[in-house]
Amino acid sequence: xxxxxxxxxTDQIVADPxxxxxxxxxxxxxxxxxxxxxxxxxxxxxxxxxxxNVAHGGILGFGATSSFIPIDxxxxxxxxEVRIDTSKDRVSGAPRxxxxxxxxxxxxxxxGYYGHTxxxxxxxxxxxFPR
Numbered sequence: 306x307x308x309x310x311x312x313x314x315t316d317q318i319v320a321d322p323x324x325x326x327x328x329x330x331x332x333x334x335x336x337x338x339x340x341x342x343x344x345x346x347x348x349x350x351x352x353x354x355x356x357x358n359v360a361h362g363g364i365l366g367f368g369a370t371s372s373f374i375p376i377d378x379x380x381x382x383x384x385x386e387v388r389i390d391t392s393k394d395r396v397s398g399a400p401r402x403x404x405x406x407x408x409x410x411x412x413x414x415x416x417g418y419y420g421h422t423x424x425x426x427x428x429x430x431x432x433x434f435p436r
Contacts, residue, residue, distance in 0.1 A: 308408065309346040309355055317347060330386050331359050331374075333393045340396075342387055343371060348424070353431060355424055356415075357387065361396065372399045377421040377432050391419060 312319075312327070319325040331339040340361025345354045356373040363369035374389060374396065381388040389396075400414045416423045423429070 308349065309412075310349055311358065312345040312347050312354075315347060315349065317349075317352060326357075326382060326387050329382075331357070331361075331396075332386050332388045333396070334380075334388075334390055335392060337393045339389070339393045340369070340372075346373065353424075359396065361393075370397075371402075372396050373402070373415055374399070375416055375419055375421045378419050379432065395419075 327342050327344060329342050331342060333339050340359045342357050343360040344358040346356040346358060347353065348355050354376050356375055357379070359372050359374055360369040361372065374391075378389045378391055379387055380390045400411065400418055403411060413423060424431070
């Protein structure tokens with residue numbers, strides 16, 4: 306399995322700036338605002354986004370919590386929003402990153418929590434997004 310890196314820490318760029326979803330609002334399955342896409346976790350080997358890093362909670366960015374949401378949970382992307390297939394409460398209860406846990410173990414836990422198949426599983430298909 307490859308190591309994932311935040312996009313901002315790589316030399317990669319989004320080819321079309323209009324498709325860069327960082328900074329867009331994340332909206333849950335009920336239409337409630339979850340937070341904002343703070344960054345994207347990228348599989349450097351395949352140059353594919355695997356997770357959204359979503360900042361939520363806090364006031365004016367202070368005290369915000371980050372959650373990783375599999376790209377597979379994205380149902381629609383608009384000019385200002387990223388709509389996901391889960392609830393705001395579910396995102397709030399997602400597993401927190403633990404540096405003591407092996408990356409693969411943590412990612413398996415996150416994928417399982419959201420009910421999606423890990424990208425390294427046989428037969429995995431990278432999602433396409435309606436616009």
